[in-house]
Amino acid sequence: MSQPTIRIEHVDKRFGSVHAVNDLSFEVPSGSLLGFLGPNGAGKSSTIRMIMSIIYPDRGTISVLGGSALAAKNRIGYLPEERGVYRKMRVGEFLRYIGRLKGMSGHDAGLAATTWLERMELGAVERKRCEELSKGMQQKIQFIASIIHEPDLLIFDEPFSGLDPVNAELMNTIIRELHAQGRTVIFSTHVLHQAEQLCERIMLIDRGRMILDDTMEGIHRTFDPRTIEVDPLPGHAIPERIEGVAQRTATDTGGIELHLDGDIDPHAVMRRIVDASPVRSIRLRRPTLDDVFVMLVRDRMHETHYDQLVPEESA
Amino acid sequence: MNRIWPITWREFKYTALTKAFIIGSIIVPIFMFPLMIVLPILFAPTSEPLRGTLVVIGSQDVTLQAERLANEEERGAGGSQAMDAAMDQMPDALRQAAADPMLNPPAAPPLEYELLIEHGQRAALDGYKQQVRDQELVAVAVLHEGILDAEPSAGSNTIELFVRPGLSPRHLSFVDDLLTDAVVEVRVRNAGIDYSTMRTMMRPPSSVTKRIQEDGGEAREYEWAKRLIPIAFMILVWIATFTSGNYLLTTTIEEKSSKVMEVLLSAASPMEIMSGKIIGQAMVSLITLCMYGGLGIIALIALSQADLIPPMMIVYLLLFFVMAYFMIASIMASVGSAVSDLHDAQSLIGPAMIVLILPLFLWVPISESPNGTLAVVTSFIPPLTPFVMILRVTASGDPIPFWQIGAALVEGYLAVLAMMWMCARIFRVGVLMQGKAPSPLELVKWIRFR
Structure with a gap:
């Protein structure tokens, strides 16, 4: 090396x-x-x-x-x-x-x-x-x-x-x-x-x-995505209640963001959504660096330590 | 060293090879010499001819004598016997200087006049005054009773002169001189003495001092030159060091405020940057010294006075100049690194300037008594050392003990090392600081900062 x-x-x-x-x-x-x-x-x-x-x-x-x-x-x-x-x-x-x-x-x-x-x-x-x-x-x-x-x-x-x-x-x-x-x-x-x-x-x-x-x-892997972005086909609605979804918000482009419960497998939720209603697109939203930055820095301001996130070899 | 040289060259080039420097520090001094000849001619007083009538009340003799003096050919040339007498009373040094064609500006052109001098009656004084007011007379002079006595009292030894409004100072001076000369001459004649013989006898002999030179030759001795050489040398060093010191201050502040310092620091250490800048400005300072010093030496050669500056004096000048430069440069570089604008720099440099300006005030006592207590004590107080020592080693009189020169050199250069060390400590911290100017106490902290 x-x-x-x-x-x-x-x-x-x-x-x-x-x-x-x-x-x-x-x-x-x-x-x-x-x-x-x-x-x-x-x-x-x-x-x-x-x-x-x-x-x-x-x-x-x-x-x-x-x-x-x-x-x-x-x-x-x-x-x-x-x-x-x-x-x-x-x-x-x-x-x-x-x-x-x-x-x-x-x-x-x-x-x-x-x-x-x-x-x-x-x-x-x-x-x-x-x-x-x-x-x-x-x-x-x-x-x-x-x-x-x-x-x-x-x-x-x-x-x-x-x-x-x-x-x-x-x-x-x-x-x-x-x-x-x-x-x-x-x-x-x-x-x-x-x-x-x-x-x-x-x-x-x-x-x-x-x-x-x-x-x-590694960052994408570590900061596991907890949001699914869905764009339903016209005339079709996503069911109000889907198991594992804690919160839903509408986007400006007509889509929906589904925020998942803590331990739920996002892929299982995506399968449930597709089974329930036809969609134009569905994807896991990758955490941006902005998201990671804001989360880590904000949480440190509240005295939460993320030292454990630093891989051992560089700590 | 390979990083210092580019910094040195840039500092030198962007200070010395600029229009401002070439015009201000090189061309202006070169033109100063011809200007010294041309300016007195340009500024020589000129005036309209004096025309009219002067009425003298109180003595027919004085009136006649004044008329006779007015008809003398040299009367309008500007001098008077009273002036001659005053000249005779001057110290030799001033008289020599005044008589020297190199220093004496060309005389004013002779005053043209057509002055009719009449004797007047005291009873008609008011009428004469009215005529003066109406510009019909130039002036009316009233001689006090007893003015022609052999020993006139203080109260009687007076001429009252009523002049018309707007009479120029030169015309007034002419009339005044004419009357006083006439009164003195009449007095002397009344005492039965031949005035012209007395005047000739009263003229003191002029002494011509000549200095025996080392090569056996003779040179005219100018006391004024000997007096001026120490202050000239000191001012020379002052100008050379402070000009470059100021450039060092402003370029450092500019590099900090324009943020180019961070770029430089990525390429060179603070010590290298500081060294490069100080050496670059040393070259600028040397040019200033050679420029002004060279002109001074040319002037002395022209006056056949070159032997007033022996080679050893030049050696001392250079040794103490280098010492002075590095002392001033260390102050300026450290202040420049510590502040972000010139205004802040002034407040930090102020106290140092008060100390450094002292030798200018102490010029007379030190050069008059170069081995006096004041001179000896201030020789060993840095940063006064180089300036005071230059005054001492160039002053004529008792030679300075060699041990004092040696001790001042050792002490001065040790002080240079100490000041450069402190400057380097301040510089490396200061160049990275932005915002509020530090207090002197903070500067001390920076020196101790690891």
């Missing part, structure tokens, strides 16, 4: 009285595409900053790309949530500057900047000053700055914010390509459906602690 790209063991970080990261341990396997999620103030940025060796843990160890985080800086690409460019600097020069800081030669950085600007449909702005660009364009420039040196590990914090759907799709495609090349990608976002579409694995932290670390498949 290959060495994990990131290994974090019992990391603690306090800022005064705030316990930002609390005994956090996890591993990010090499080549994975990981969603690093959590509510505001959960400790995501602190953890990412520690991975980037921008700040250091009070306790615990962090290994990145098999060594110290500081030594691996040139192999990491980072797109911070708080974005910034030098307003007076020309786009091409800014990218060459970042490339040089990341260990590239001036020549290589220049070539890479031109290539990536073309790829991001920004070839015409290379000589423009950063302040002349729109917010979305600046966002793309910063994305290029994070990948220009072809890093092995990519960390994107809210990469799609401020982008229109076309550009978001373009960036999405590039992230997938980078992942397909074997690079490890971590991205942190509040737009959970993007994480759901893109990521193979999800980590959810809250109040500095890991509360979920699983693959998307």
Whole structure:
């Protein structure tokens, strides 16, 4: 088994009285595409900053790309949530500057900047000053700055914010390509459906602690669906009382959502519905990441602990 | 190091190779020299010719003498015998400076005048005043009784001068000088003394001081130059260090407020960023120092005064300049990293500025007495050390004991190391902080922060 790209063991970080990261341990396997999620103030940025060796843990160890985080800086690409460019600097020069800081030669950085600007449909702005660009364009420039040196590990914090759907799709495609090349990608976002579409694995932290670390498949399995969506044929009604259905609600599209009792087998209920009345469609509603996120975070706010949901190997 | 250099170069390029810097710090000083010659000409006083009649009441002799003086060719050239006498009373240094063509602005053009001087009767004073009011007379002068006595009393030694409204200061000064000179000359003549002989005899000899140079040559000694060199050196270092210090402050604040700092931190450590920025601005500071210092040295060479600055003085200047720069830079970089806007920075820098401005006020006592208690004590108080030492080592007079120079260098550079260490501690925490500016106490906490 290959060495994990990131290994974090019992990391603690306090800022005064705030316990930002609390005994956090996890591993990010090499080549994975990981969603690093959590509510505001959960400790995501602190953890990412520690991975980037921008700040250091009070306790615990962090290994990145098999060594110290500081030594691996040139192999990491980072797109911070708080974005910034030098307003007076020309786009091409800014990218060459970042490339040089990341260990590239001036020549290589220049070539890479031109290539990536073309790829991001920004070839015409290379000589423009950063302040002349729109917010979305600046966002793309910063994305290029994070990948220009072809890093092995990519960390994107809210990469799609401020982008229109076309550009978001373009960036999405590039992230997938980078992942397909074997690079490890971590991205942190509040737009959970993007994480759901893109990521193979999800980590959810809250109040500095890991509360979920699983693959998307595992999450769907763990958070067993308890809702059936039915679309009856015109002129046919679903019986008012079906065994195992605790509650029913009508949807805006003319369908019905049936919320099941706790222990009932959803497939048995679906069979009963089909037997009782012809339907146009019937399906188990998969829990979205939004549902899981809201459920876990809300329940933790009510002091319910879901530590047991974290698979043993990463706990 | 491979990360520091790009940061250094960017900092230097975007400070020194900008229009604002080139115009403000290079072109303006270059043009200052020709301007020093052109400006006095542009600002030289000009006035309309003085035409009209001056009535003198009280002495026929004075009236005649004033008329005679007014007919002297050099009378309109702006000087007066009274002025000459005043010049004679000046200290040598000022007189030399005033006489020096390099410092003395071109004289104002001679005053043109057509002044008719008439003797008047005291009884007709009111009528004369009315004529002055009606612009028919330039002025009417009333000499007090006893003004021509050999020893006039304080009350009698007065001329009352009634002038027309709108008489220019230059015209008034001309009339005043004319009358006072005339009164003095009549007094002397009444005492049976030949005034022109007396005037010649009263003129003190002018001393020409020459300095024997090390190569055996001679150079004109300018006391004013010796007095000015220490403050010039100190202001030179002040300007060079504070200009770059301010750039360091503003660029750091800009990087924080524009959020580009986080991008930089993902590529380089806070120490590397801080080092790169400080070294980059050091290069800017050195350019400023060479630019202004070079102009000063050119001026001294033009005055044949280059030997006033021996090579060792330049060595000390550079050693204490580097010390001063790193002290100021460490203050500016740490404050810049700790705040999010310039307004917050001012309140943090304020106390440091009060200390740093002290050498400007202490210039005279320190350069007059470079081995005095004040000079010695302040030499060992960082961050005053480099500024005070520059004043001391460039002041003429008793040489500074070498051990004091050595001790100040050791103490100063140890202070630089301590300040840079504290700056680095503040910088690494400060660059990640946003929002409210920290208090000085919080800065101390940041220094101790693990």
